[in-house]
Amino acid sequence: MPEQHLPGGVRPRIPGRAARKSAAVGLTLAALTAGATTTAGPAVARPQTAPAAAAPGCSAAHTIEQKLSTGTTWRMCWRYDSKAGLVLENISYRPKGETKPIKVLNSARLAQIHVPYDDGKHEYYDLTGQNFAQELMELAPAECPGGTIKSVKVPDADPSHPNVKGLCTTTRSRGHAYRMHDLVQPDKTYQQQGKDLLVYTVNQVGWYEYITEWRFQDDGTVAMNVGATGSLSWEDYNAQDGRGWPIGKGAKDYATSHSHNVFWRLDFGLDGSSKTKVEQYDSTVSAPAGRQEGPTAKTTRTKVAKELAGDHKAYRWWRVVSATGKNKDGHARSYELVPGPTIRYPGRGFTKHDMYVTEYNTCELFASHNPKCANGHPKSVDKWVGGQALTHPVVWMNVGFHHIARDEDQQPMPVHWQGFSIAPRDVTAMNPLTPKELAWQNGHWEWRS
Incomplete structure (x- = not known):
């Protein structure tokens, strides 16, 4: 049976979605009575529970x-867009x-979030055309262990239930931040387990649920x-075979293949200034020459x-x-842009490139089907790259x-992740987690007795 279409190309709503939302209303109202947040179950690494002082602008x-146990503090404002x-x-980092x-x-x-289907019959723009923001999901305490679930007032939501307990802030361990066996002191090993501030929401679009996750690491990486x-x-x-994959018994039912092309918009304000500079680095590797032991790279x-x-x-980076x-x-x-695994989709102009840098424009907020600009203004990011000089790059x-x-996608479907990170490059003079005993080893150093 082909997928049903509603006016405007909106995906059919999931039966029972409204019922699930209504069932959670009592819990939401109870949370609002107590305040803007509720706390989840106990955990060893627990974020601070005292109300944070206001950050600049909010x-x-x-x-x-959040001050992480390793000494790093992250601070930011949050809001919820329609x-x-x-x-x-106003995201800041204090190591x-x-x-x-x-x-x-x-x-x-x-x-x-652009979702074109391989058979060409359907193509969705989940943020601007599928009520992504309005379908913010309620989070249970078990989904935010040791953290706080904030209540969010959702714009253009059901007016009888405008508040959703749907924003989790918590901390997570990520394994080794570093490990170094001291060659001079053989009985000494330096190691540190890294900590992250995790901020996330879950939004439902049709059959999918999108977990939008932001991890702020104690080493300055986001x-x-x-x-x-x-x-x-x-x-x-x-x-048909070639447009999908057989799911279930035999080779009768072929689930249609499709793509997820996710875009992020980052407006940097390093050290409080938007007048940042963008640099591209390319290296070339040459075969060994003369008596060189190995190839060279420039x-x-x-x-x-x-x-x-x-x-x-x-x-290239x-x-x-x-x-x-x-x-x-x-x-x-x-900050260095560090890409994750990706498959570049050639079907649309705005998906043909891995990254764009544009000059700041207050109305340019969505990579495609951008609704914020005046009539006549191009609607997608590829059309905004027009040779303009960069003074405030986005x-x-x-x-x-x-x-x-x-077959393993049933049921429920395991999470498949896609994303990237930004990593500090020369933000601090040394590793921000450097132990005191090694703080003197900055630059070219020699062992001192």
Whole structure:
């Protein structure tokens, strides 16, 4: 049976969705009576429970602040957009040893989830066309262990139930942050288990549930991921071989293959200034020459002075550089863009590139079908790259996944993740988690007795 279409290309609503939401209303109202947040079950690594002081530009209720057990503090504002869902703003990072917070981002947000089906019959734009934000899901305490679940007022939601207990902030361990066996002192090993601040929401679109996850690590890295879970569409088992995959007994029912192209929009504000610089680095490797023992590699820097449509390739990377701030070694602070696994979708102009850098424009908020600009303004990010000089660059990241279903996708469907991270490059003079005993080993050092 083909997938049913509602007016405007909206996916059919899931039966029972409204009932599940209504069943949670009593719990939501109880939470609101007690305040803006509720706490989940106990855990060893528990975020602070005292209300955070207001971050710049937002109230205390819309501030997220967490000092991790390793000494790093992350602070930010949050709000909930009628199409993008969770938006994080004024994000700052204060590692131990720094006298004040270091601003990293003015804002970070999802910018589109594009879902084209392989048979060409359906194509969805989940943020701007499928009520992504309105379908914020209630979270149970077990989903936010040791953390706090905040109540969110959802724009354009059911007016009788506008508040959803749907924003989790908690901490997670991520394994080794570092490990070093001291060669000079054989009985000494330095190791540290890393800690993250995790902020996430879950939004339902049709049969899918999207987990939008932001991880703020104690080493200054920010990881941004979207995890798709929920269920395969039970109305899309009419694909032919080559457009789908047989699911269930025999080779009768073919689940239609499709893509998920997820976009993020990052507005950097390093050290409090939006006048950041973007640089591209490319390395070339040459075969050994003469008496050289091995091949050589040479890295060149290209300053990105104008808007860019860029693609990942071997030995290529980008960084966003502060125009005003330097670390204690005198090096300009920057953040490197670190891509995750991706499949570039060639079917649409805006999905043909892995990343874009555009000059800031207040109305350019979504990578495609952007509804915020005046008539006549191009609707997608690829059309905004027009050679304009960059004075306030905005970075758009595109991460694609081609979903060819498998038997293990039932039931429920395991989460498949796609995303990327930004990693500090020269933000601090040393590893921000460096133990005191090694703090003197900065730059070229020799053992001292």
